[in-house]
Amino acid sequence: MAKVLVVTSGKGGVGKTTSTAALGATLAQMGEKVVVVDFDVGLRNLDLILGAERRVVFDFINVVQGIANLSQALIRDKRVENLWLLPASQTRDKDALTEEGVAKVIGELRTKFDWILCDSPAGIERGAMLAMRYADEAVIVTNPEISSVRDSDRIIGMLDSKTVKAEQGERVEKHLLITRFDTARAARGEMLSIEDILDILATPLLGIIPESQDVLRASNVGSPVTLNDASSAPARAYIDAARRLTGETVAMMVPSARKGLMDRLLGRRAA
Amino acid sequence: MRGRSYVAFVFCPAVPILDWLEEIDTTLTRSPGFFVGKPVVLDLSAVDLSQTAIAHLIENLQQRNIRILGIEGVDAGRLTSNMPPLLTGGRSCVLAVNEPKKVESKPKANSLVLDSQVRSGQSVVFPDGDVTVVGSVASGAEIVAGGSIHIYGTLRGRAMAGVNGNSAARIYCQKIEAELLAIDGYFKTAEEIDAISCDRPAQVWLEGDIVQITPLN
Numbered sequence: 001m002a003k004v005l006v007v008t009s010g011k012g013g014v015g016k017t018t019s020t021a022a023l024g025a026t027l028a029q030m031g032e033k034v035v036v037v038d039f040d041v042g043l044r045n046l047d048l049i050l051g052a053e054r055r056v057v058f059d060f061i062n063v064v065q066g067i068a069n070l071s072q073a074l075i076r077d078k079r080v081e082n083l084w085l086l087p088a089s090q091t092r093d094k095d096a097l098t099e100e101g102v103a104k105v106i107g108e109l110r111t112k113f114d115w116i117l118c119d120s121p122a123g124i125e126r127g128a129m130l131a132m133r134y135a136d137e138a139v140i141v142t143n144p145e146i147s148s149v150r151d152s153d154r155i156i157g158m159l160d161s162k163t164v165k166a167e168q169g170e171r172v173e174k175h176l177l178i179t180r181f182d183t184a185r186a187a188r189g190e191m192l193s194i195e196d197i198l199d200i201l202a203t204p205l206l207g208i209i210p211e212s213q214d215v216l217r218a219s220n221v222g223s224p225v226t227l228n229d230a231s232s233a234p235a236r237a238y239i240d241a242a243r244r245l246t247g248e249t250v251a252m253m254v255p256s257a258r259k260g261l262m263d264r265l266l267g268r269r270a271a
Numbered sequence: 272m273r274g275r276s277y278v279a280f281v282f283c284p285a286v287p288i289l290d291w292l293e294e295i296d297t298t299l300t301r302s303p304g305f306f307v308g309k310p311v312v313l314d315l316s317a318v319d320l321s322q323t324a325i326a327h328l329i330e331n332l333q334q335r336n337i338r339i340l341g342i343e344g345v346d347a348g349r350l351t352s353n354m355p356p357l358l359t360g361g362r363s364c365v366l367a368v369n370e371p372k373k374v375e376s377k378p379k380a381n382s383l384v385l386d387s388q389v390r391s392g393q394s395v396v397f398p399d400g401d402v403t404v405v406g407s408v409a410s411g412a413e414i415v416a417g418g419s420i421h422i423y424g425t426l427r428g429r430a431m432a433g434v435n436g437n438s439a440a441r442i443y444c445q446k447i448e449a450e451l452l453a454i455d456g457y458f459k460t461a462e463e464i465d466a467i468s469c470d471r472p473a474q475v476w477l478e479g480d481i482v483q484i485t486p487l488n
Contacts, residue, residue: 124392146410153390153392153410153411157392157412158392160390200410200427202406202407
């Protein structure tokens with residue numbers, strides 16, 4: 001049965017799009033049929049992370065408004081066979097999305113895919129509300145800092161009240177994904193600890209993604225971090241997280257600071 | 272041509288007709304919409320009425336918003352063409368009468384129990400009594416209660432107890448990291464709380480016009 005999963009956070013810049021692309025690509029590599037849907041109308045990014053920006057002809061808004069049909073707007077990834085993208089419109093804004101239109105598109109995607117990953121825009125307004133509206137599950141992306149954690153808390157409250165599932169008296173299954181976890185700063189006690197975050201948010205942990213240059217490097221070449229270098233620390237963390245999403249039990253690794261010889265000699269911070 | 276059967280109310284007027292009409296009126300005062308939109312058949316077999324008397328009866332019922340679908344138990348010759356038609360062959364059946372259920376006035380609940388934690392941005396307002404939260408209250412969330420507030424978790428948001436002037440209300444929690452505490456309008460802000468709060472279950476109460484925080488046990 002198709003699962004609609006929203007990747008959301010409240011706060012911007014925490015890694016929603018990166019996480020959507022990485023989780024989507026990994027699930028697709030595991031043999032699941034995956035579509036990633038960009039809900040960030042007007043500020044789309046997912047196409048860039050997936051390296052599909054020059055292949056966008058029709059977009060989500062065109063489908064919602066009935067100008068194009070779904071198969072015209074879906075873009076198949078060139079590297080992973082089972083991965084598809086439904087891009088957002090860059091020229092419109094979030095008011096162009098309607099609840100009925102989104103419901104129709106999600107309903108249609110449910111018949112075609114195993115996983116529908118909705119990349120939510122930041123904020124708690126219309127765009128973010130519609131991205132979570134029809135979700136069965138949610139990945140809440142949080143950075144280990146207090147502003148991000150509080151925004152995530154707000155979003156969790158909304159997942160429990162504003163989604164169709166919540167209105168029907170059911171629960172949206174929630175997973176917490178901690179990103180940009182800086183091992184060196186954590187060691188110095190400059191960040192919220194994993195325990196503190198879990199205590200505040202009281203939500204099951206899906207994974208911990210270490211802060212890494214690999215993420216930026218991958219997005220620069222238009223590739224999900226898991227495809228660009230599957231052996232890198234963030235990629236391995238995302239792969240574990242994706243396996244947990246499918247119900248596998250994978251031991252949780254808290255990234256630890258590993259300083260190379262050069263780092264130590266030059267006294268640099270391990271990135 | 273197709274046949275179809277329907278269920279209708281049957282009125283059996285008895286003499287004196289005036290008393291019988293009064294009975295109808297009593298039913299109507301009890302539930303004014305009782306006969307609205309329901310088919311009604313008049314069974315005149317128990318009475319012997321003249322043509323004018325029948326016309327008079329139908330008119331009386333019409334004034335009470337009861338429309339007659341048909342008449343039975345009377346000689347066809349007594350009915351005029353502008354009266355409801357004569358019906359025969361009716362079979363009796365049991366009618367399920369849906370009396371409007373009386374709304375039982377329950378005593379108002381004087382406590383509110385929340386089984387999950389209160390998230391940032393959520394506001395719980397309960398002026399009628401105590402609020403109990405089984406879980407934490409997040410930073411940016413608020414609880415407003417007419418009575419006391421009990422939090423089985425960490426209080427990181429705002430808690431306002433005794434808002435209707437109840438100075439005996441208290442706030443209890445497992446751990447205080449609150450943004451604001453208030454009882455009956457007297458409050459303590461985060462800075463003042465930080466200086467006092469401890470890593471233990473605590474209660475907040477009002478002594479005169481000073482909000483006190485003391486550890487429990």
